[in-house]
Amino acid sequence: LPAVPEDIHARSCAIPTCAELGIERNPAVLPGGERAAKARLRRFLRNAAADYPEHRDRMDLAGTSRLSADLKFGTISARQVWTAIEDALGGTAAAHSFLNELVWREFTHSTLWDRPELLDKPFRPAFAGFPWRQEETQWQSWVAGKTGYPVVDAASRQLLGEGFVHNRARMISASFLTKHLLVDYRRGEAHYMRFLTDGDWAQNNAGWQWSAGCGCDAQPYFRIFNPVTQGEKFDPQGDYVRRWVPELARMPARHIHRPWQAPEAVLRAAGVELGATYPRPIVEHHFARERFLALAARHLKGGTRSSVASKHGVGART
Numbered sequence: 001l002p003a004v005p006e007d008i009h010a011r012s013c014a015i016p017t018c019a020e021l022g023i024e025r026n027p028a029v030l031p032g033g034e035r036a037a038k039a040r041l042r043r044f045l046r047n048a049a050a051d052y053p054e055h056r057d058r059m060d061l062a063g064t065s066r067l068s069a070d071l072k073f074g075t076i077s078a079r080q081v082w083t084a085i086e087d088a089l090g091g092t093a094a095a096h097s098f099l100n101e102l103v104w105r106e107f108t109h110s111t112l113w114d115r116p117e118l119l120d121k122p123f124r125p126a127f128a129g130f131p132w133r134q135e136e137t138q139w140q141s142w143v144a145g146k147t148g149y150p151v152v153d154a155a156s157r158q159l160l161g162e163g164f165v166h167n168r169a170r171m172i173s174a175s176f177l178t179k180h181l182l183v184d185y186r187r188g189e190a191h192y193m194r195f196l197t198d199g200d201w202a203q204n205n206a207g208w209q210w211s212a213g214c215g216c217d218a219q220p221y222f223r224i225f226n227p228v229t230q231g232e233k234f235d236p237q238g239d240y241v242r243r244w245v246p247e248l249a250r251m252p253a254r255h256i257h258r259p260w261q262a263p264e265a266v267l268r269a270a271g272v273e274l275g276a277t278y279p280r281p282i283v284e285h286h287f288a289r290e291r292f293l294a295l296a297a298r299h300l301k302g303g304t305r306s307s308v309a310s311k312h313g314v315g316a317r318t
Contacts, residue, residue, distance in 0.1 A: 029163060029197070030066060037070035041081060045088045053097040057168045059151070059240035064167070065098075068198035071105065078102050108206035111216050119205055120186075122214035126300045130214075132184035141282050142177050143191065145245070148281035150257055151231035152176045154244035161244070163197035168234050174211035175225040180288040182295070185212035213296075221296050224289050231257035247278045 030036065044065040048055065055063025070076040082102055089095035112118055122128060141147050145156035155169035165173070170192075177188045189208040193199045209215025213223070235241060238256035242249045248256055250270035255262035259272060260280055267274065274280050 030069065032069070032073065032075060034075045037067065037076035040066055040070065041076065041084055045084060049085065049089060049098065050092075050094050052094045056097070057234050059154075059166045059169050059235045060237060066164075068200075069164075072198045072200045078106065105203060108200075108202040112202040112205065115216075118209070118216075119201065122185075122212075123209055123216040124214045124218070127212070127214035130184075130299055131182075131295065133182040135181065135183070138181050138282055139183055139187070141279070142173075142181060142183070146279050147176070147283075148260065148279040149176065149227040149231075150238075150241040150245050150248055150259065151235060152227050154241045157244040159192065159195050163195055165192075165196070166240070168230070169240070170207065171211055172225050172227055172230045174208055176227055178208075178212040179224045179292045180227075180283050180285070182292065185209060185214070221300060222293060224292060226285055226289075228258050228285065245278075248272060 030040070044067070048063050048065070052063065055061050057063075065081075067076060067081060071078060071081070082099060085095050085098055089098075111123075115123070122130075138147075142152070142156060145153035145160070147153055147156075151169065152173050155165050155173035158169065159165045174185070174188055177183045178185045185208045189204055192208070193201070193204050196204065206215055210218045213219055213221030231238075231241065235257070237253045238248070238251065241256055242251075248259060248270070251259060251262070251272060252266065252270075255266055259267065259278060260274055262270075262272075272278055
């Protein structure tokens with residue numbers, strides 16, 4: 001081969017670091033790779049696995065494995081995780097609960113392999129042509145985390161800030177977008193897929209169809225999450241909301257999930273001015289619920305409850 005010309009100056013082809021690019025590293029983003037995945041699994045087994053059934057839906061606790069991105073990229077396999085859980089927990093309720101979620105993951109992949117058209121169409125034909133709304137202002141409020149519902153806003157901001165959303169928060173957020181705002185689930189699905197580090201075509205699609213009520217083994221369309229009561233149940237002290245919606249950081253727990261109902265003195269002490277520092281709700285829950293149910297009753301035929309609908313959610317359950 002000819003010699004490299006003397007006027008060509010080669011430099012290292014290593015991937016530049018965040019510091020070299022002038023980007024501040026986000027400490028909330030988990031490190032990737034096989035070594036990090038195995039460390040996360042060990043930490044989960046040591047600290048949280050035994051309490052998984054009780055804590056997996058708590059948005060304020062580290063009750064899940066955070067292995068969803070590792071499973072998506074293959075830095076750890078479902079079989080490795082399955083074996084580790086069986087070895088550590090045996091036939092306990094905690095093992096059964098966690099392994100159910102691994103089965104759900106495999107089920108979504110199997111379903112999409114068999115029905116690839118589900119990336120564009122709802123599993124339930126009755127939802128074809130459902131009259132979703134195209135209301136841009138409310139869509140942008142949901143994307144930015146400014147709907148006036150703290151737990152919904154926390155989920156949207158966690159997605160943008162961390163590339164991850166707790167599974168319970170995903171379910172609440174997806175239900176709100178589709179059933180409170182009547183936005184096509186496919187729009188929310190695409191938005192999540194754009195930002196999720198653990199974005200998985202099969203799980204993300206199945207989760208959004210589940211929340212909208214149109215998927216395979218989906219929750220019934222008439223099940224509509226109340227974002228206030230969901231927040232109070234699964235973030236009882238408001239710690240999840242305080243982390244991602246700092247405007248409400250000084251709100252007491254009893255008011256943080258419904259600040260529009262807090263006394264003026266409480267709002268003033270917390271430095272919250274509704275409509276200025278934090279938005280009022282963009283839609284009233286009971287109005288939105290009745291609107292969706294009326295629309296669904298006119299459009300859908302033969303909606304039935306799913307036998308296992310309440311067991312699963314939007315993804316990243318593990």
